[in-house]
Amino acid sequence: MINETYKAMLGGKSVIRTLSEYATARGKEIGYENVFDYSLGNPSVPCPPSFTKTVIDMYETAEPVVLHGYSPSLGLPGVRKVIADSLDRRFGMDYTLDHIFPTTGAAGALAHALRAVTEPGDEVITFAPYFPEYQPYVSGTGARLTVVPADTENFQINFDAFEQALNPGVTAVLINTPNNPSGAVYSAATLERLAGLLRDKQTEYGHDIFLISDEPYREIVFDGAEQPYPAKFYDNTLTCYSWSKSLSLPGERIGYVAVNPKATDAGLIVPMMGQISRGTGHNCPSSTMQLAVAKVIDETSDLSVYETNMNLLYDALTSIGFDVVRPGGTFYIFPRALEADANAFCMKAKDYDLILVPSDSFGVPGHFRMAYCVDTEKVKRSIPVLERFAHEVYGL
Template identity: 50%
Template sequence: MINRQMQELGSKRSTIRELFEYGNQRAAVVGRENVFDFSIGNPSIPAPDAVRQAIVEEAAGDPVALHGYTSAQGAAGVRAALAADLSRRFGTDYTGDSLYLTAGAAAALSCAFRAVLCPGDEVVIFAPYFPEYRMFIESGAGAKCVVVPPSVADFQINFDALEQCLNEKTKAVVINSPNNPSGAVYAEQTIRRLAEMLTEKERAYGHPIYLISDEPYREIVYDGTQVPFIPHYYADTVVCYSYSKSLSLPGERIGYVLVPPQAADSSDLYAAVCGAGRALGYVCAPSLFQRVAARCAGMTGDISAYQANRDLLYQGLTAMGYRCIKPAGAFYLFPQTLEPDDRAFCERAKKYDLLVVPGSDFGAPGHMRISYCVREDTIRRALPLFEKLAQEYFA
């Protein structure tokens, strides 16, 4: 008998992927330019010029070394360079021995969860959340996912609800800031309060509670917003990062797990991350893009295009009567739908070839996610269609 759980997971794509494929089908009928696909977070700005230059220069070297295996945790020189970049930017003293390179943030999260969790453990996540967290935690690591409902006024943490979710079975808490799908960035006071609460619970329960910080959008922020560096506030932090968004390299799958030396049982935890990578079959991260990441760490593409898209979309939709917070980071808008049934609303939007993702998939019913990492012209041409959709409710 095959594994029926895996069969079910493989037989049904996520709503985001289903919409993306639906968009491809519609494009064949009405033309790509007439499908307004806001479903997927695929970076739309070019990678920095330094990325292309790094690829060219690395490709001119020894092809055997270029495409060969590296150490399972990543090439030592690459890890040292990435650690030096983190230390320069955040005032730390990390070494390469704290980093495990992965095939993107998904692999980083999978390794972190497998390293930390045992059957019967619980993991707290905050709505709205990236839907695959459930897959990684429940199907991947065999733990229980506990969801804190959203604070829709600002998408900061609902601490009263969090208090009710924490118990002696809590092994980890996951945060994602800047957030997919809301674009919210946790304020420093939010992080301080979270750190204080988790520290108190660690003492009460007598075991570490790891704060797993999912940070692929760390550098994509607007209006001078500062993103707190979580290890500065809470010792038992594990950072999962990807260069997919900052360097516009989603298809190249390169990221890392950072296990800071001050985290509880850090040596054993790092070994467990390595063991999880081995169990999951991650032989090593892509060798060429390890080297590219080392040369381009800390850079971003020109995110002013994302900010212009954010402003255009936010101003346009709120003027029509849609309600949402103004994103401080990432490249998503998360408005409330104009009827309580967000799935019905998003289905109705298809009539105008507007492809948006129901908030229910992110644990926040009554909302929709709009990915604005698209051409500005796509947003300009879509706004009249959003207005026609709104008129169906406000007429």
């Protein structure tokens, strides 16, 4: 019989998807170059040529039955070792291949990490603003998501609200840094304070609290800075990664979970994720993609355009009069809307062919997200339109 739970979910359509589809349809009317589509976080720069070359080389020279053969359900050992070694080199960790579980992107990583360290009925805490898909990721495991209100001053962590929310039912905390949608990069001070608090609460509650750190934007950090590595601060950390953004491969569904070797039962968690896979139908990501990312492990796309675009938009928005926190990374900016109702604000912007995403689904009212993974030329053309919109509608 048809499952009634999933049937009932059919109404819920992502605001971002709806806006993106509107932008595409509007583009067909007036030319897509005339739609200032800031809706979707789809990378706008190509993968590095070395990635393309690597895949072509494999297809031209490898034995097809080997290249396309079954990967072990825990991933290709050689690939897992390359990932571990790279993280150890970059962040001073002690991963071995036994701590690495290749996945179908960050979605696959989060699905496995959440199931590994929660039981149905457990509470998982995340911090606003947060990626809306965290709701189905968490509810799909049988756990429930509690959202701690945002620190709207700088989009680090609202620790007062977090301390109030913590209780013995919390078994995992889910963070995303650099953050979608705010662009905030959690500082070492933030991560240190978070880790200290979690350690205290583990002792107080007498059970583990795992930190699940979602890091697909790890390599997109501005001003020459770096994202401090969260697992370095807290032993019970599962790091979830995707090459979607760093190598511009969102459609290829390739990422991993890295289990901190100092975590409780660290040696069991990857094999447990193998068992979880048997029930979700995940198995493992494409064998070719595993091999290909391993061959370009420390490379990225040319990500500089995102910083160029951020600076253009930040300066323009500030000079127009928007209240906006300067992003430290990602390809998002998250200004305060010019009226309290972010949906109304974004609807009015649509009349100017400015496609902005209202903040409510990110767990924060009164803001909007711009995904500036678009051509710089279009960003420049959008600025006078933003000015005209703010002036004509809001008198700025």
